[in-house]
Amino acid sequence: MKNNLTPRYLVILVILGWSFYSLWPSIKYQNLSDEEKESLREQGKLTQIESKIIRQGLDLKGGMFIALEADIPNLVKNLASNRNQKFDDLLFEVTNDFKSNEGSNFFDIFRNKVQSSDIKIVRYFHEYGSNIDDIISSLEEETEDSINRVLEILQNRIDQFGVAEPTIQKQGKYRILVELAGVQDSERARSLLQSTALLEFYLLKNNASTTEIITQLDNILKKNVSNEELEKLISETSTSNEQNAEDLADNNVTTVDEIFGETTPNVSDDIETKSDLTVDSPFQSLIEFVQGDMVVKTKNVYALKKLLDDDGAKLKLKSSSGQFLFSNNSETIGTSGVYFRLYYLESLPELTGGVVEKAKANLGSLGGGNAGLPVVSLDMNSEGAKTWSRVTGANIGQRIAIVLDNKVHMAPNIREKIPGGRTQIEGFEDINEAKDIAIILRAGALPAPVNIVEERTVGPSLGADSISSGQKSIFIGLGIVFIFMLIYYKASGGIANFALIWNIILILAVLASLGATLTLPGIAGLILTVGMCIDSNVIIFERIREELRKGKTPKSAIEAGYNRAITTIIDANLTTVIASLVLYQFGTGPIKGFATVLFWGILISMFTAVYVTRTIFYTITKKSIKTLSI
Amino acid sequence: MQIIKNSNIDFINNSKFTILLSSALILASIFSLVINKGPELSIDFKGGTLIAVNYTKPVNINDLRSKLKTVNIDGKNFDFSSAEIKHFGNESSVALRIANIENEPENFSGKLIEVLKNVFPDAYPKNKNDFILSIGKVSPKVGSELSGKAIMAIIYAVTLILIYISLRFEFVFAIGAIAAIAHDVTITLGIFSILGYEISLPVVAAFLTIVGYSLNDTIVIFDRIRENLKSIKKDSIIDTVNKSINESLSRTIVTSLTTFFVVLILFFFGGEVIRYFSFALIIGVLVGTYSSIFVASLVVVYMQPKT
Numbered sequence: 001m002k003n004n005l006t007p008r009y010l011v012i013l014v015i016l017g018w019s020f021y022s023l024w025p026s027i028k029y030q031n032l033s034d035e036e037k038e039s040l041r042e043q044g045k046l047t048q049i050e051s052k053i054i055r056q057g058l059d060l061k062g063g064m065f066i067a068l069e070a071d072i073p074n075l076v077k078n079l080a081s082n083r084n085q086k087f088d089d090l091l092f093e094v095t096n097d098f099k100s101n102e103g104s105n106f107f108d109i110f111r112n113k114v115q116s117s118d119i120k121i122v123r124y125f126h127e128y129g130s131n132i133d134d135i136i137s138s139l140e141e142e143t144e145d146s147i148n149r150v151l152e153i154l155q156n157r158i159d160q161f162g163v164a165e166p167t168i169q170k171q172g173k174y175r176i177l178v179e180l181a182g183v184q185d186s187e188r189a190r191s192l193l194q195s196t197a198l199l200e201f202y203l204l205k206n207n208a209s210t211t212e213i214i215t216q217l218d219n220i221l222k223k224n225v226s227n228e229e230l231e232k233l234i235s236e237t238s239t240s241n242e243q244n245a246e247d248l249a250d251n252n253v254t255t256v257d258e259i260f261g262e263t264t265p266n267v268s269d270d271i272e273t274k275s276d277l278t279v280d281s282p283f284q285s286l287i288e289f290v291q292g293d294m295v296v297k298t299k300n301v302y303a304l305k306k307l308l309d310d311d312g313a314k315l316k317l318k319s320s321s322g323q324f325l326f327s328n329n330s331e332t333i334g335t336s337g338v339y340f341r342l343y344y345l346e347s348l349p350e351l352t353g354g355v356v357e358k359a360k361a362n363l364g365s366l367g368g369g370n371a372g373l374p375v376v377s378l379d380m381n382s383e384g385a386k387t388w389s390r391v392t393g394a395n396i397g398q399r400i401a402i403v404l405d406n407k408v409h410m411a412p413n414i415r416e417k418i419p420g421g422r423t424q425i426e427g428f429e430d431i432n433e434a435k436d437i438a439i440i441l442r443a444g445a446l447p448a449p450v451n452i453v454e455e456r457t458v459g460p461s462l463g464a465d466s467i468s469s470g471q472k473s474i475f476i477g478l479g480i481v482f483i484f485m486l487i488y489y490k491a492s493g494g495i496a497n498f499a500l501i502w503n504i505i506l507i508l509a510v511l512a513s514l515g516a517t518l519t520l521p522g523i524a525g526l527i528l529t530v531g532m533c534i535d536s537n538v539i540i541f542e543r544i545r546e547e548l549r550k551g552k553t554p555k556s557a558i559e560a561g562y563n564r565a566i567t568t569i570i571d572a573n574l575t576t577v578i579a580s581l582v583l584y585q586f587g588t589g590p591i592k593g594f595a596t597v598l599f600w601g602i603l604i605s606m607f608t609a610v611y612v613t614r615t616i617f618y619t620i621t622k623k624s625i626k627t628l629s630i
Numbered sequence: 631m632q633i634i635k636n637s638n639i640d641f642i643n644n645s646k647f648t649i650l651l652s653s654a655l656i657l658a659s660i661f662s663l664v665i666n667k668g669p670e671l672s673i674d675f676k677g678g679t680l681i682a683v684n685y686t687k688p689v690n691i692n693d694l695r696s697k698l699k700t701v702n703i704d705g706k707n708f709d710f711s712s713a714e715i716k717h718f719g720n721e722s723s724v725a726l727r728i729a730n731i732e733n734e735p736e737n738f739s740g741k742l743i744e745v746l747k748n749v750f751p752d753a754y755p756k757n758k759n760d761f762i763l764s765i766g767k768v769s770p771k772v773g774s775e776l777s778g779k780a781i782m783a784i785i786y787a788v789t790l791i792l793i794y795i796s797l798r799f800e801f802v803f804a805i806g807a808i809a810a811i812a813h814d815v816t817i818t819l820g821i822f823s824i825l826g827y828e829i830s831l832p833v834v835a836a837f838l839t840i841v842g843y844s845l846n847d848t849i850v851i852f853d854r855i856r857e858n859l860k861s862i863k864k865d866s867i868i869d870t871v872n873k874s875i876n877e878s879l880s881r882t883i884v885t886s887l888t889t890f891f892v893v894l895i896l897f898f899f900g901g902e903v904i905r906y907f908s909f910a911l912i913i914g915v916l917v918g919t920y921s922s923i924f925v926a927s928l929v930v931v932y933m934q935p936k937t
Contacts, residue, residue: 059903186765302704452769454769456764457762459763461684461760461763462682469901470901473895477891484887484888520904527895528889528893531892532889534885535889542884545632546877572847574794575845578787585783586782587831591832591834595835
């Protein structure tokens with residue numbers, strides 16, 4: 001045994017000093033009031049402090065985690081030029097295969113399908129290469145590029161949304177992970193992220209062609225959809241069995257003759273008429289007309305979409321270069337229920353959102369038709385302004401639909417030529433929605449739609465619950481262990497307890513300096529480490545007791561006990577270290593938190609439970625003592 | 631104070647009862663796993679939506695179930711009455727788990743929250759934030775990725791640990807350790823299956839911890855065996871192993887007891903979110919301690935090449 005303990009004291013002191021140094025920002029941050037935090041934020045100093053504190057995970061703080069995946073099939077579809085039915089069919093097949101085989105690579109399937117069919121792929125991707133390999137590799141590149149762009153755009157959107165500590169990162173090639181701590185309105189955040197923000201301006205088709213397409217569609221659908229099928233469609237979608245006044249109106253359908261006349265639905269229509277109408281004109285039976293607009297009862301929207309999805313209907317629409325789109329929000333019309341408006345538009349947009357330079361949400365000015373309603377004002381770039389003035393100039397008296405993500409926000413009449421490229425969008429539920437849309441329009445449209453593949457939201461109350469129950473378990477657990485150790489090992493148990501407190505402080509210090517996140521499983525890991533740390537001391541103490549029983553002096557028993565216990569401790573702890581490393585490698589979010597705490601906890605326990613306690617024992621036995629309290 | 635003083639129990643030759651007990655537990659576990667077609671997996675691995683909400687007063691599960699018989703979302707009818715619905719921590723909180731549905735409506739979880747709000751409008755708290763406890767949504771694709779990862783994690787962890795043991799000890803010890811791990815994980819899985827508890831990501835983490843913990847215990851005993859094999863060569867392997875287990879028995883019991891206290895408290899006070907996680911740890915500590923004494927060493931004795 002070394003007589004000079006000074007180096008040991010120094011090591012312990014240095015580590016002690018370091019742990020307080022790295023814990024200091026966390027302690028300081030804990031004691032900051034909200035106002036102080038705000039003023040530090042304004043000075044730009046808060047982020048600096050926040051990078052040095054133990055962060056609370058989403059499960060403790062409340063907030064949401066979202067994993068988004070770019071819709072690769074759609075992206076590839078958008079990249080293709082001269083698309084035709086053959087290509088769409090191929091892509092459809094590839095997409096189905098891709099979706100049903102989990103973990104498969106889209107481009108591998110795409111390559112196989114292309115090679116096994118007689119399709120000439122160069123036709124659609126001539127800009128990307130002259131053979132399949134070149135095309136696939138440039139498509140892959142293009143996809144990755146797009147994901148990076150998506151990442152950037154989402155970053156922009158989130159920054160403007162105003163969340164305290166957003167993290168956004170890429171996982172693998174096609175996935176983006178977003179963590180929004182403390183987000184209150186998960187729905188709003190979700191739509192902010194997911195909205196592709198594809199802004200388009202379409203001309204409405206005139207009434208004559210609208211009436212014509214409805215008749216034509218009905219002629220096609222009448223053959224394809226049997227009466228029973230449609231009945232089933234409708235009953236499948238209706239809320240409950242008709243008993244109330246609202247449902248009475250169900251049986252009532254405005255016929256095509258009434259299109260531009262009545263707006264109040266006629267309640268006296270009987271079921272028979274409806275059945276006749278359903279057979280002859282399934283499409284028309286689902287729509288009514290109000291103020292020259294087609295409207296569809298909310299519960300019939302699904303049935304109508306299904307009809308429009310019919311192959312024959314799709315073909316017909318394609319050949320008439322038109323499309324049906326629904327309005328953004330439903331509205332209550334008269335007393336007869338809640339409706340969505342339905343528009344028949346040109347299939348090609350006159351203008352798209354790429355031309356938007358500025359977008360700002362405000363309330364409509366007094367005197368206008370939208371006074372007090374939330375609107376988004378747009379400024380277009382010079383090219384966009386030119387097109388906009390040409391389109392509006394050439395179509396005075398017609399209606400133009402402003403479409404965002406395939407939903408019609410408004411379809412105003414063009415009263416005059418709009419030269420400056422300024423325009424306003426209406427039709428938002430509240431100012432928050434308008435604000436979000438403005439953010440999205442400013443940040444730009446996503447090059448590909450993104451799907452939420454994983455979402456975890458923890459409400460603030462559950463988070464607070466978890467913190468308090470975590471703290472409670474730590475204190476009770478520690479208390480019981482402390483008492484047990486004191487009873488079982490007396491003064492030596494006290495030394496072990498001292499090491500244990502040290503162990504916890506040091507783990508927290510390491511977490512703080514790593515800027516690691518403390519999650520609920522992390523707290524569990526901390527509690528488990530308590531057990532592991534105590535185990536080292538138990539192994540040592542049992543050895544010392546054995547040596548004492550053999551009749552050794554306290555001094556040599558301690559020396560022998562530590563020496564013999566150390567290999568056991570290292571062997572036993574290393575296996576757990578291996579398990580924690582693997583967990584860290586494969587785990588996500590909370591599991592990573594658990595693994596981090598477990599890993600550092602075990603390493604630190606080797607220091608506190610072995611090195612620190614040994615130094616204490618050495619100090620005690622400096623003067624030779626006759627008995628050891630163990 | 632000392633719980634065990636100079637114990638001298640013949641663990642190896644009196645192993646009939648423990649062999650019987652272990653076999654019975656393993657058989658029951660396997661039986662339950664077979665008739666339930668594998669362990670009950672959470673949305674983490676199967677995909678689906680899990681929503682927990684908090685009403686202002688106690689709600690009846692059957693009542694809620696019948697109200698979820700026909701639910702209209704986006705004009706389409708759904709029947710959620712066969713979904714898994716249970717209380718979450720207390721009588722007024724409810725957790726609803728819905729398996730993946732094809733062509734899931736947009737913003738499905740948000741709309742489900744609305745549905746849950748509307749079924750008991752008078753038990754809805756003033757603030758939406760007090761209502762939503764948690765939302766979890768995992769797509770089947772991510773679910774299968776996560777299961778793949780979890781399986782890989784277990785395989786890697788076990789392989790690496792075994793390599794380590796083979797290097798530090800002899801190969802027979804590694805086999806003993808494998809037997810103990812397999813024993814522990816099978817029984818814990820079996821107990822989860824019998825009780826109908828589901829395996830989530832945190833539970834897998836708990837399983838890996840059990841593996842680490844059980845090995846920890848096993849290695850402490852192995853260490854003694856190795857030490858005693860070196861110092862006392864004249865004794866038979868059975869005597870040496872018995873002596874080693876007895877010598878480390880005091881430590882095994884003290885450590886297991888403290889760890890057991892700690893996880894027990896985690897189970898009772900750690901909150902609803904980690905309930906199954908801590909439950910797995912409780913079972914793990916019990917089974918792990920048992921297996922390090924009765925399984926691992928026994929295998930080492932019987933696998934030891936007879937010289």
